Amino acid sequence: MSKGSEKKAKRVRVAPFITILFFLIMGIVGIMTGEVRRVLEQAVQVCLSCIGIG
Amino acid sequence: MEIVRKWIQAIMALLVNGSWSFPYTRTIYQGPLKVLCSPGLNCYSCPAATTYCPIGSLQQLMAGIRIALENGQNFFGLYVIGTMGVLGGVFGRLICGWACPFGLIQELLHKIPSKKFSIPQKLNYIKYGFLLFFVILLPLTVVDKFGYGELWFCKYVCPAGTLEAGLPMLMLKPALGQTIGLIFFNKLAILIGFVIWSVLASRPFCRTTCPLGAFYALFKKLKLVKLRLIEENCTRCEACHSVCPMGVKFNESPENAECISCLKCLDKACKFDAISLEVAGLPLGSKAGAMIHRPKQSNAAL
Numbered sequence: 001m002s003k004g005s006e007k008k009a010k011r012v013r014v015a016p017f018i019t020i021l022f023f024l025i026m027g028i029v030g031i032m033t034g035e036v037r038r039v040l041e042q043a044v045q046v047c048l049s050c051i052g053i054g
Numbered sequence: 055m056e057i058v059r060k061w062i063q064a065i066m067a068l069l070v071n072g073s074w075s076f077p078y079t080r081t082i083y084q085g086p087l088k089v090l091c092s093p094g095l096n097c098y099s100c101p102a103a104t105t106y107c108p109i110g111s112l113q114q115l116m117a118g119i120r121i122a123l124e125n126g127q128n129f130f131g132l133y134v135i136g137t138m139g140v141l142g143g144v145f146g147r148l149i150c151g152w153a154c155p156f157g158l159i160q161e162l163l164h165k166i167p168s169k170k171f172s173i174p175q176k177l178n179y180i181k182y183g184f185l186l187f188f189v190i191l192l193p194l195t196v197v198d199k200f201g202y203g204e205l206w207f208c209k210y211v212c213p214a215g216t217l218e219a220g221l222p223m224l225m226l227k228p229a230l231g232q233t234i235g236l237i238f239f240n241k242l243a244i245l246i247g248f249v250i251w252s253v254l255a256s257r258p259f260c261r262t263t264c265p266l267g268a269f270y271a272l273f274k275k276l277k278l279v280k281l282r283l284i285e286e287n288c289t290r291c292e293a294c295h296s297v298c299p300m301g302v303k304f305n306e307s308p309e310n311a312e313c314i315s316c317l318k319c320l321d322k323a324c325k326f327d328a329i330s331l332e333v334a335g336l337p338l339g340s341k342a343g344a345m346i347h348r349p350k351q352s353n354a355a356l
Contacts, residue, residue, distance in 0.1 A: 013335035017334070020140055023137075023142075024140055026135060030130075030132030038115070038122070038127070038129050039134060042106075042111060043089075043098045044083075044088055049209035049215075050097050051230065052215075052242070
């Protein structure tokens with residue numbers, strides 16, 4: 001295996017973890033800003049738009 | 055394997071729709087589980103829904119971003135996008151194949167005997183437009199005099215919302231029937247269209263319209279769990295083409311954004327162990343349980 005392809009293979013193995021970590025941090029920031037409460041407030045109300053009325 | 059997948063689809067559909075008190079309460083579930091994200095498309099206004107729909111919640115947050123900022127609340131959708139991103143980073147569109155209730159409904163509809171048609175590949179790109187415009191840009195930019203946007207995808211398109219929330223809620227609360235109008239009938243027509251299309255073609259909504267599928271498709275190269283082509287084992291017999299419910303020619307494009315990792319190609323089609331499931335580059339094994347990277351001499355033996 002050439003050095004180039006070895007580097008590429010290494011990047012492919014690590015990339016999913018970097019991606020997951022990135023979005024995990026994003027989600028944690030969202031939790032810290034209190035977005036969870038906002039999501040819950042919205043999700044427990046009947047969404048009239050979803051029904052096709054709102 | 056297909057039976058296992060069907061069971062997991064059914065269990066996931068029941069888990070995200072696990073509140074069955076609605077015949078008595080005559081409204082939707084309003085408990086704390088609704089802080090959890092449904093991995094697949096599942097309307098949170100479905101009376102039985104126990105989780106939030108990521109596409110619905112994201113639109114809500116985009117539509118209300120101005121008002122939130124005015125009130126000093128920094129709600130940019132980070133919790134929702136973060137959750138969707140973690141799911142996408144681990145599973146990608148495997149969720150579409152294994153955990154989406156609306157995907158399961160389309161698969162069941164497709165079992166109805168009829169003449170079957172393929173879906174042109176070009177239509178696959180439409181869903182990215184729905185994600186960008188109907189889920190993000192239009193709710194963010196087109197606002198009323200109070201600064202609040204609309205849920206464009208939920209309101210004008212989503213057939214899952216009509217099926218899982220609109221029709222059941224109209225039955226539970228008949229008074230809502232007096233307020234329905236053109237928008238409802240437009241959505242009903244879209245639902246009927248997709249029901250008929252699902253009988254005639256495989257997973258038309260997933261392939262052409264679903265913004266959640268479009269989001270997960272962005273992780274085609276980055277996801278942890280994915281199918282892998284073992285080129286030295288592939289005989290180009292094209293057996294994998296005929297079984298794919300998403301119209302993917304796996305041996306020609308193993309990282310195709312449409313692949314939902316249903317494993318039909320691995321399980322039903324490939325007889326040469328040319329397809330394996332891998333996690334972060336580590337093989338879990340192929341159909342026969344064989345580890346990947348057979349010696350090249352095996353090709354000559356075929």
